[in-house]
Amino acid sequence: MKIAGQFTLDDLPDVAPLLCRRSNPPYGATRTWVVEVGSVRFGEGLPVVIAGPCAVETHHQTLAVARAVKRAGGDMLRGGAYKPRTSPHDFQGSGLEGLRVLRGARQETGLPVVTEVMDARRVEQVAEYADMLQIGSRNMQNYPLLAEVGRAGRPVLLKRGMAASLGEWLGAAEYIAQQGNLDIVLCERGIKAFAAGEYSRFILDLNVVFAVRAYTFLPVIVDPSHATGVAAMVEPASRAALEMGSHGLMIEVADFSLGRPQCDAEQAVDAETLDRIVKFAHHRQQCPSGAPAVV
Numbered sequence: 294m295k296i297a298g299q300f301t302l303d304d305l306p307d308v309a310p311l312l313c314r315r316s317n318p319p320y321g322a323t324r325t326w327v328v329e330v331g332s333v334r335f336g337e338g339l340p341v342v343i344a345g346p347c348a349v350e351t352h353h354q355t356l357a358v359a360r361a362v363k364r365a366g367g368d369m370l371r372g373g374a375y376k377p378r379t380s381p382h383d384f385q386g387s388g389l390e391g392l393r394v395l396r397g398a399r400q401e402t403g404l405p406v407v408t409e410v411m412d413a414r415r416v417e418q419v420a421e422y423a424d425m426l427q428i429g430s431r432n433m434q435n436y437p438l439l440a441e442v443g444r445a446g447r448p449v450l451l452k453r454g455m456a457a458s459l460g461e462w463l464g465a466a467e468y469i470a471q472q473g474n475l476d477i478v479l480c481e482r483g484i485k486a487f488a489a490g491e492y493s494r495f496i497l498d499l500n501v502v503f504a505v506r507a508y509t510f511l512p513v514i515v516d517p518s519h520a521t522g523v524a525a526m527v528e529p530a531s532r533a534a535l536e537m538g539s540h541g542l543m544i545e546v547a548d549f550s551l552g553r554p555q556c557d558a559e560q561a562v563d564a565e566t567l568d569r570i571v572k573f574a575h576h577r578q579q580c581p582s583g584a585p586a587v588v
């Protein structure tokens with residue numbers, strides 16, 4: 294398994310035999326496993342746009358943003374009820390109340406909801422409210438949590454650890470797959486390369502999107518909001534991600550007329566920008582049909 298004859302991930306069939314193309318010949322070099330979340334399909338047809346607030350802060354704010362996502366033509370709603378914050382003194386999310394707010398937003402807009410679960414003891418609770426479970430970057434290698442979400446009967450959005458190699462990321466996905474759940478969508482969200490933090494929050498690794506599609510049949514999306522941390526970069530980075538073969542995008546949005554969000558305000562785009570991103574994503578041809586240049 295090589296990209297352009299040069300790079301190999303030779304131990305991948307041992308690390309992730311359930312997911313890598315080489316040990317699953319029916320997928321060949323180009324077939325993608327389609328992950329369905331309600332009527333949304335990752336890996337087939339048009340790129341999927343997930344959008345919403347960083348965190349569920351209030352009922353009013355979440356509903357306002359959810360309506361903006363719906364108006365823009367977004368496919369799914371995001372929003373953290375349980376938030377992994379660097380400082381324990383920062384807002385930690387609104388927990389169960391936040392999950393209830395998300396459920397209300399889904400009822401009103403019809404948008405399926407993805408939200409993060411951070412604790413294996415809460416998987417059942419979050420799965421009751423969410424259509425898709427998100428594993429955050431900081432928990433990508435929390436193996437008991439991965440096994441638990443693998444058993445939860447929900448599709449999973451697995452974000453890349455901010456310092457994880459492709460092999461480690463696919464190994465993490467394998468923990469979920471091992472429980473009998475192949476409904477996994479990978480999400481590149483920026484990595485800690487040497488210049489991270491100098492001109493952008495993380496370094497958006499678009500090369501990995503191409504590589505993911507070469508090595509595994511799982512769909513992959515990009516989160517340009519966390520990857521850049523800069524609202525002005527989110528729209529161009531979204532276009533670049535789709536050019537590189539991403540099956541979708543995850544975008545943080547805010548309604549600034551309601552005040553500045555407590556969480557990740559610098560990287561949130563407004564509704565007009567989201568409109569343009571969704572238009573761009575949905576006016577494309579179908580996703581390129583598969584992994585390019587694999588030999």
Ligand code: PEP
Pocket residue numbers: 347373377409428429430431452482519
């Ligand atoms: C998020 O998407 O809400 C989030 C916290 O992102 P990450 O885990 O990629 O930092």
Ligand code: MN
Pocket residue numbers: 347348519545556557
């Ligand atoms: Mn955020």
